[in-house]
Amino acid sequence: MAAVKMGSRDLALGTDELGELTDSTPLLHDGPALRARLADDGYLLLRGVIDRDRVLRARNVVRAHAREQGWVTDEARMAEGVAGQFLGGLPISRDPAVLDVLEAPALFETFATLLDEPVLTFPYKWMRLVGRKEFTGAHIDHVYMSRGSSRLTTAWVPLGDVPLEQGPLAICVGSHRLPAFEKLHATYGDVDVDRDLIDGIFTLDPLEVTETFGGRWCTSTFEAGDVLVFTMRTMHASLNNTSDRCRISCDVRWQPASEPADERWVGENPLGHYGLHSGKRFISVAEARRRWDL
Ligand SMILES: O=C(O)CCC(=O)C(=O)O
Secondary structure, rough: OOOEEOEEEEEEEEOOOEOOOOHHHHHHHOOHHHHHHHHHHHEEEEEEOOOOHHHHOOOHHHHHHHOOOOOOOOHHHHHHHOEEEEOEEEEEHHHHHHHHHOOHHHHHHHHHHHHHHOOOEOOEEEEEEEEEOOOOOEEHHHHHHOOOOOOOOOEEEEEOOOOOHHHEEEEOOOOOOOOHHHHHHHHHHOOOHHHHHHOOOOOOOHHHHHHHHOEEEEOOEOOOOOOEEEEEEOEEEEEOOOOOOOEEEEEEEEEOOOOOOOHOOOOOOOOOOOOOOOOOOOOOHHHHHHHHOO
């Protein structure tokens, strides 16, 4: 059993605390089956959707950009604990070789099949270089982007192979629909971080979620070309990157083209988190949870 870390906890894959994600690739061309699986599981693990060589080309473009900025991705210095970078709104996600992956025709087809109509993707992308010892705390995406289509869906796209020690994404299976999560969704889940000025991460101790509300954390190793799709109400986090390489990945959002889009993430110069990043005082989810008695 592979030993991994989530926040401050040591875990092993293949235990009650951390299982393997189910592979839904056989359903790739079957819209009703994809929709039923997403409704049941809250996520879809789809292998080899994007051409591997294109993904590796895009990875090299991102790494070259990082080197130009003086950031470290997988050189020996990573072992010293060099911090990762969030490249969200930067032009690097608009580089043609990178867009070739993040807006690959195969992704348009997959989401059109899933959503059963033509789709659009936000021009804003969430490109991440996750450094050694870093990880993403548990959260749902609804708190960051709930102002448009209710069918908005996330695709987590690793730019390269991501072994367990590089901190892949993990899904809290059941978190989008189990009755024990109802109060969490009615309070925390309905936060709008820019309107309410509440930080969006539910907890930096993902195991606390399953211990308190139920569900089960599941993850997997990923290969370049794989995609992990999940709903706005699916709690997710990442394993810690314990390797001496940067994990490079991007979150890309998709929705029906016919439905309104959240104004923060579309247009030539997307607004972004104008409230959360305004310098105004915002409260932590921990403080809000005391108010919600959650
Ligand atoms: O890549 C990560 O660590 C976080 C990704 C994420 O939160 C998302 O795709 O919504």
